[in-house]
Amino acid sequence: MSPASSSADSAGKSTAKTGSATSPRTGAQIIVDTLIEQGVDTIFGYPGGVVLPLFDKFYDAPFRFIVPRHEQGGAHMADGFARASGKVGVVVATSGPGACNLVTGLATAMMDSVPLVAITGQVRTELIGNDAFQEADTTGITRPITKYNCIVKDIKDLARTIREAFYIASTGRPGPVLIDVPVDIEIAKYQTDGNEEIRLPGYKIRTEGHSRQISMAAKAINSSKKPVVYVGGGVIIANATDELRAFVDKAHLPVTMTMLGLGSFDQSRPESLDMLGMHGSAYANYAVQECDLLIAVGARFDDRVTGAVKTFAPHAKIIHIDIDPASIAKNVRADIPVVGDAKNILAQLVKEVEYQPRDEWFKKIAEWKKKYPFRYDNNTPAIKPQYVIEEICKQTKGEAIITTGVGQNQMWTAQFYKFKRPRQFISSGGLGTMGFGLPAAIGAQIAKPDAVVIDIDGDHSFNMTMTELATAVEHNLPIKVCILNNGYMGMVRQWQELFYGKRYSKSYLTNPDYAKVAEALGAVGITIDKKADVPKAITEMLSQKRPCVINFKVEREENVWPMVPAGKSISEMNGLDILESLA
Amino acid sequence: MKHIISALVENKPGVLAHVAGMFAARAFNIDSLAVGRTEDPNLSRMTIVVLGDDRVVEQVRKQLAKIIPVVKVQDYAGQPVVARDLMLITVSSTPEKRAEIYSLVEMFNGKVVDIGMKFMMVEVSGPEEKIEAFINLCRPYGIKSVARTGTIAMPRHATTEP
Numbered sequence: 001m002s003p004a005s006s007s008a009d010s011a012g013k014s015t016a017k018t019g020s021a022t023s024p025r026t027g028a029q030i031i032v033d034t035l036i037e038q039g040v041d042t043i044f045g046y047p048g049g050v051v052l053p054l055f056d057k058f059y060d061a062p063f064r065f066i067v068p069r070h071e072q073g074g075a076h077m078a079d080g081f082a083r084a085s086g087k088v089g090v091v092v093a094t095s096g097p098g099a100c101n102l103v104t105g106l107a108t109a110m111m112d113s114v115p116l117v118a119i120t121g122q123v124r125t126e127l128i129g130n131d132a133f134q135e136a137d138t139t140g141i142t143r144p145i146t147k148y149n150c151i152v153k154d155i156k157d158l159a160r161t162i163r164e165a166f167y168i169a170s171t172g173r174p175g176p177v178l179i180d181v182p183v184d185i186e187i188a189k190y191q192t193d194g195n196e197e198i199r200l201p202g203y204k205i206r207t208e209g210h211s212r213q214i215s216m217a218a219k220a221i222n223s224s225k226k227p228v229v230y231v232g233g234g235v236i237i238a239n240a241t242d243e244l245r246a247f248v249d250k251a252h253l254p255v256t257m258t259m260l261g262l263g264s265f266d267q268s269r270p271e272s273l274d275m276l277g278m279h280g281s282a283y284a285n286y287a288v289q290e291c292d293l294l295i296a297v298g299a300r301f302d303d304r305v306t307g308a309v310k311t312f313a314p315h316a317k318i319i320h321i322d323i324d325p326a327s328i329a330k331n332v333r334a335d336i337p338v339v340g341d342a343k344n345i346l347a348q349l350v351k352e353v354e355y356q357p358r359d360e361w362f363k364k365i366a367e368w369k370k371k372y373p374f375r376y377d378n379n380t381p382a383i384k385p386q387y388v389i390e391e392i393c394k395q396t397k398g399e400a401i402i403t404t405g406v407g408q409n410q411m412w413t414a415q416f417y418k419f420k421r422p423r424q425f426i427s428s429g430g431l432g433t434m435g436f437g438l439p440a441a442i443g444a445q446i447a448k449p450d451a452v453v454i455d456i457d458g459d460h461s462f463n464m465t466m467t468e469l470a471t472a473v474e475h476n477l478p479i480k481v482c483i484l485n486n487g488y489m490g491m492v493r494q495w496q497e498l499f500y501g502k503r504y505s506k507s508y509l510t511n512p513d514y515a516k517v518a519e520a521l522g523a524v525g526i527t528i529d530k531k532a533d534v535p536k537a538i539t540e541m542l543s544q545k546r547p548c549v550i551n552f553k554v555e556r557e558e559n560v561w562p563m564v565p566a567g568k569s570i571s572e573m574n575g576l577d578i579l580e581s582l583a
Numbered sequence: 584m585k586h587i588i589s590a591l592v593e594n595k596p597g598v599l600a601h602v603a604g605m606f607a608a609r610a611f612n613i614d615s616l617a618v619g620r621t622e623d624p625n626l627s628r629m630t631i632v633v634l635g636d637d638r639v640v641e642q643v644r645k646q647l648a649k650i651i652p653v654v655k656v657q658d659y660a661g662q663p664v665v666a667r668d669l670m671l672i673t674v675s676s677t678p679e680k681r682a683e684i685y686s687l688v689e690m691f692n693g694k695v696v697d698i699g700m701k702f703m704m705v706e707v708s709g710p711e712e713k714i715e716a717f718i719n720l721c722r723p724y725g726i727k728s729v730a731r732t733g734t735i736a737m738p739r740h741a742t743t744e745p
Contacts, residue, residue, distance in 0.1 A: 139597060140597075140600065143597070143600065143601055143604055144604055144605070144608050147651070148651045149597075150595070150597065151596075151597075168651060200651065201593065201654045202592070202593060202650070202651050202652050202653050202654040202655075203651050324649070325645050325648070325649075326642065326645035326646050326648075326649050329638070329641065329642075330642060330645075
């Protein structure tokens with residue numbers, strides 16, 4: 001073997017082993033064999049007309065196969081599986097409605113950089129464009145919400161395309177990839193010619209950071225009096241949390257996280273400023289607005305983080321470390337951009353940074369932390385949603401995998417559950433997909449069978465996908481669902497209260513009896529409407545081996561504080577007076 | 584400011600839709616877009632003229648490069664390039680006006696490619712300003728229709744050769 005053939009640039013090709021079959025195989029068989037070769041052991045999928053040849057192969061293929069009740073649920077399950085495990089999630093659906101039902105799941109994964117491979121069936125090649133039964137332009141519909149997609153019109157390209165899908169989905173800034181396979185390609189036979197290696201001339205990933213940029217960053221850090229590290233989900237995706245801790249320890253820096261960054265840094269440590277942004281901590285927001293150096297790692301300056309972009313971190317020099325060059329300087333200027341893998345760059349950076357005491361800065365941060373911790377008024381007879389979350393955190397010792405819906409339930413979870421480890425908090429950040437919590441919990445539980453997996457959900461978020469409880473029951477998954485039931489779309493109601501004169505327009509629905517729904521679907525159902533019963537109910541839930549739903553009837557009009565109103569600077573928070581009054 | 588961006592793309596179905604869709608989704612303005620084959624049958628070149636400040640165009644360039652079948656992206660701003668548009672224009676022309684219009688065509692190094700009792704079709708190529716100037720000069724006669732390719736461009740090799 002020549003030295004060149006074992007060099008680093010063959011890394012991508014290592015996943016591209018050529019098929020070893022000696023006799024012609026059908027397209028469906030090629031798909032199954034290539035999935036096995038890519039290390040897939042679990043598939044989420046729903047059958048249908050044009051994927052029948054493929055599902056016939058699944059009949060005796062060695063996959064754990066989960067059929068959701070709706071394809072959207074399947075996509076979110078694959079997403080939860082991927083976020084919990086770090087592996088690529090795989091979802092299969094039929095053409096037309098099946099593929100269309102994946103759309104929300106793909107968009108959710110795209111926004112949060114989750115590696116998924118979706119395989120959809122398509123009508124026969126000769127019928128494409130004829131408005132055939134269950135035909136939809138799947139690649140056209142999903143193009144803006146996938147990292148890459150394509151339709152396979154020649155069986156010769158099938159194995160290579162699937163390999164490319166896994167490679168693209170899982171490398172660089174990960175994301176969903178969709179492969180559309182017409183039914184005639186599934187049926188056709190092809191004998192591999194062994195020449196099916198991935199071929200992606202337009203796909204280049206820069207993993208090593210530029211050493212001069214890294215040195216510039218280190219110099220800026222070493223001379224900074226008031227730095228803040230701002231960590232996003234990229235650090236978790238890059239498996240760089242050890243490097244982050246080493247870097248923070250060595251240079252002695254305060255750390256704030258985006259919602260998707262939660263779990264990247266132990267929140268019980270004094271350097272943690274918890275989450276920043278619209279519903280972030282006052283101390284994180286104040287620190288960012290006053291810092292002289294902002295070190296963004298694997299974060300993308302989302303509007304929920306920055307508030308008014310023009311006044312975000314106004315005194316700071318900005319270091320931006322990200323694997324996606326397009327994320328750098330997209331929303332906020334970057335003074336020292338470093339493109340590359342966070343794991344490599346932090347490992348390089350740690351060698352060049354020096355310890356600085358920064359006593360005054362840490363003292364100021366400690367004062368903010370003391371003055372404005374996340375607080376709520378627990379001296380009421382009603383059950384406070386924050387109390388339920390604190391109790392869950394206490395009883396699970398902060399070790400559970402938590403998924404959420406979207407809205408108040410999600411923000412309170414981000415504020416009151418203290419995360420320790422990466423891949424522990426699974427929530428739809430960028431897209432804000434209500435109904436994500438339950439199917440994501442199912443996917444996470446399948447990825448981590450021994451973990452305690454809890455979906456902390458809102459009643460209206462749960463309403464959107466609660467049919468998937470039947471999937472959890474079918475597969476004996478001991479997931480827990482804690483519905484913080486206030487009878488409202490809570491965050492919508494909060495905005496209506498604050499900005500629309502309490503005109504609660506269409507933001508509440510008649511809810512079912514969730515305990516009965518759970519029982520009817522074969523799960524355990526519990527209703528809690530007394531505060532004193534909360535701890536006991538959570539203990540009981542944690543002892544259940546079956547899926548368990550607790551309907552917590554919580555305070556109806558509780559608000560999430562602090563809150564940065566849309567378009568304001570993140571230091572202009574509402575609700576600080578409320579936090580102070582609770583001291 | 585106007586930037587000429589050249590993107591070398593894989594010759595695959597859906598690439599044009601992907602590029603056009605990205606521009607629409609991210610609210611970038613395309614002034615013109617020209618696509619054609621290159622010397623390599625696997626690659627096409629898209630020449631895209633974009634209006635925007637440097638920051639916008641920087642994003643355009645990065646977002647284009649991020650599209651997987653896009654192999655290479657160059658912004659020609661700030662370097663000497665040859666940039667050309669091709670236009671076919673049909674001008675109203677009675678036989679009495681032919682000589683007058685023909686003299687314009689000659690001045691612009693154009694070609695008369697079709698002619699009738701009431702019209703002349705003219706082919707003109709060149710930098711965009713030249714095309715615009717020709718259109719303006721034709722207006723008094725009456726323009727029946729115009730078809731333009733959009734700009735294609737190539738950097739001047741003389742400046743890069745040693």
